[in-house]
Amino acid sequence: MIEWPTWAFRAAEIVSWFVVACGLVQVLLYIIQLLFAALALHRRPAWSSTSALWDRFADIAPSIAVVAPAYNEELTIIESVEALLALHYPDFEVIVVNDGSKDTTLQVLIDHYGMVPVARYHDHALAHQPIRGLYAAPERPRLFLVDKENGGKADAMNAGINVARTPLVCVIDADTLLEPDALMRAVRPFIEDPARTIAVGGTIRIANGCRVEGGRVLEARLPRNFLALVQVVEYLRAFLMARLGLSEMQTLMIISGAFGLFRRNSAIEVGGFSADTVGEDMELVVKLHRRMRDLKRPYRIVYIPEPVSWTEAPETLSILGNQRSRWQRGSLETYRTHKDMFLNPRYGRIGFLGFGQVWIVDVIGPIVEVAGYILVPPLWMLGLVSFDYLLAFVAVIFTFGVFISVATLILEEVQLRRLPRARDLAILTLVAVLENFGYRQLNNFWRLRGWWQFLRKDTGWGPMVRKGFQRD
Amino acid sequence: MLRLIWDVSLLLASSALAVMMILVLLRVGSTRRRDRLQAARRHMAPLLLETAAPPGDGFDDIPDSVVTQLTLDLIQLVRGAERMQFVQKAASLGVPERLRRQAHSWSRRRRMVAVQGLALFDDATSRDALIERLGDRDDDIRLAAALALARSETRPGLDELIARLALRDERSSLLTISLFRHYANHAPDEVQALVLDSDLPLSVRLAAIEALAVTGDYRLVPAIVALGLRAPGDSEELPRYLHALGRIGHPAAREAVLAGLASNSMPARVAAAGAAGRIALAESADQLVDLLGAPEWWVRFRAAEALLLLGEAGVARLREIAAQGADPAREAAATMLAERGIAP
Secondary structure: OOOOOHHHHHHHHHHHHHHHHHHHHHHHHHHHHHHHHHHHHOOOOOOHHHHHHHHOOOOOOOOOOEEEEOOOOOOOHHHHHHHHHHOOOEEEEEEEEEEOOOOOHHHHHHHHHOOEEEEOOOOOOOOOOOOEEEEEOOOOOOOOEEEEEOOOOHHHHHHHHOOOOEEEEEEEEEOOEEOOHHHHOOHHHHOOOOOOEEEEEEEEEEOOOOEOOOOOOEEOOOOHHHHHHHHHHHHHHHHHHHHHHHHOOOOOOOOOOEEEEEEHHHHHOOOOOOOOOOOOOHHHHHHHHHHHOOOOOOOOEEEEEEEEEEEOOOOOHHHHHHHHHHHHOOOHHHHHHHHHOOOHHHHHHHEEEEEEHHHHHHOOOHHHHHHHHHHHHHHHHHHOOOHHHHHHHHHHHHHHHHHHHHHHHHHHHHOOOOOOOOHHHHHHHHHHHHHOOOOOHHHHHHHHHHHHHHOOOOOHHHOOOOOOOOEE | HHHHHHHHHHHHHHHHHHHHHHHHHHHHHHHHHHHHHHHHHHHHHHHHHHHOOOOOOOOOOHHHHHHHHHHHHHHHHHHHHHHHHHHHHHHHHHHHHHHHHHHHOOOHHHHHHHHHHHHHOOOOHHHHHHHOOOOOHHHHHHHHHHHHHHHHOOOOOOOHHHHHHHHOOOOOOHHHHHOOOOOOHHOOHHHHHHOOOOOOOOOHHHHHHHHHHHHHHHHHHHHHHHHHOOOOOOOOOHHHHHHHHHHHHHHHHHHHHHHOOOOHHHHHHHHHHHHHHHHEEEEHHHHHHHHOOOOOHHHHHHHHHHHOOOOOHHHHHHHHHHHHHOOHHHHHHHHHHOOOOOOO
8 A cells, every 4th residue: 555645635636626626617517508598499489380481581581692612522512502592592692612623513513504604793802712713504593603713611601702792691511401491590580680690500410311312301310320329419419508508698609610691791891711720610700709899889699499401420430530629629729819808808708608618618628528537537546536536527527428418308309309209319318328438538539639739730621521411 | 515516416417317218208109199190181181172162070080280280281382262262161160269269378389370370361350369469478479460460451550569569679670671561561651650750769760761662652752861861970770761762762862862972881882872873863973983992892882783773874984994994993893894794
């Protein structure tokens, strides 16, 4: 039996307490988000059918440009564009931005739609790689094509925003599948509070395993791949709990680049998407907060759960790991760029609550949790801390983790009921428990890797190989 | 303390799991019920579709909720005489009575469905039920009832509606404009009275102006011109006045539009340029040419558009700038001409 000096016990207790306290603060933040999310869901508007929305909004809905960046999408671009052109919205145009694809994406579009080169007077407010040509389809007046040199997704979206002539722009990923009424639902805050609303985010769901046809999800099903299943729970937690809760508190810090609706002028005022970060979607939202608070203008950045888009989730550890490391890097880059807002009274609740959450969850979260795995059990085994410390650590990581995930599922079932079968609910409940044992630790390892890449100033996106939606 | 953390976490996690198990079981039951209702719906739909006459007694064993929802769905699918037939069928099946009862449900969603359904029946009792819903505790349901009533022949007075909808705050919604538009089509005087009522919040008056502008009612032009000339240059309302004047398109707006073109506010200049084009205000050409060199793209774009709307005189000015002007005016002129297929 080793005789430890008193200071060793003290130090071990301090370290263990710090790990547990950080975990507790995170749990407390999540519980607050859950409560606000429940409140938001309870207060959301009562009308829900698409026909009721159309009836109410059709003659007043502002026009929208849907900006869809495309890079090497020759196999799927026609299906994606067809689905976009079939959206149910009274006044919209689809701006496909070919971001210097190396394959035949451009030619496929030109040939399929009989597109012809046109002149179009457009803005140059946002910086991006040069535009090589603009094309319109005489028989599909809603469709517009921008061909530009390669510059990445943010660069392509900036080009699309420049070319758009509508008050609102909807940015999506090329592989995002929008529900037909997604625009109609997402536009609601712009109709209800047109003077203050500057950005709206919608829900992204996992399409793996779903029946997809013609760019539409015809039947929602759970994926069979375990990693994709875990991501279903993660996305539910991220959107239904975190974003909805933060939105209700008016501290939403991110609108996903896969589906977001922005007031064009506001996006231009802050310089659009930043091309020098992999977290360009979060960075844009933070820039909007900063700008509006600097100018002391009243504004709203909102998440609403009803407009749904679908995306394909990675099904292999290597691709998922790359994605999570990149997301972590994006958060850290945004935090570094805007760290003067953190706890700055000038930025009010964004500085304290918004950035407080980013600091606790994204900045120190993975480090402290991994430190906990490495330190707390050995400290207990060495007899430096009591069993109670180990129990408290297990509580903040595992049992509270199970509670948060299952509580989100309860919220989903009670308020939205989007999972088609009772079996799906049972499976996701099981996954919500299992993800805390193994997957959570792996995710933290990926996030630490993101931290490392951030410190090394890595700038790449890493590979994102898509398997493709299951089509009939 | 440490032990308490563990105990609380265990309690919360096990409670959540227990609740979830109950929800899964409830879902099994509700799925079975849903399947039964869908089967009933499949059985009922062809019966409703195949006969033009009101249905007989064949629906006794079909749940009321299915009858109500299916008939409402069918009514919304069609127009004209066919719609009237479905409305009659629904009435003979007692749908309006059920909706009136449902309008008192504790559930907001059920009340909203009831209000949207009642809007399809143009009878006195349904209208009374909608008027009653103007006092609903939920904003959206009040607004839905108001929109439904605004479309009917016997709509309540606009004053009463504003009071019951609590529209007297400063927040404005496009839905307010939508509501006023219905009135502007049938009772423009009531909407005009709102514009001239200085006791009302500016947001309500602006909504009334925009609603009237859509109808093209030019009687209000002098009043809007006066409001526009009085509005501060950087105010939120000035562009909306100018936009409304553009929608109406009456030359009496000249003075306000010319003043708007010289405004320091970008949104005001954009709206003024749009109005100048719609009114075809020839004397604005010099100012529009100046605006082609504005730092803001929207101003340049609307100025170029307005010059095109001025006809040959405006096109000539654009050609002149495209040939001899400096950027960004030259680019605006040349590209807009090319975009419209007009030779430079």
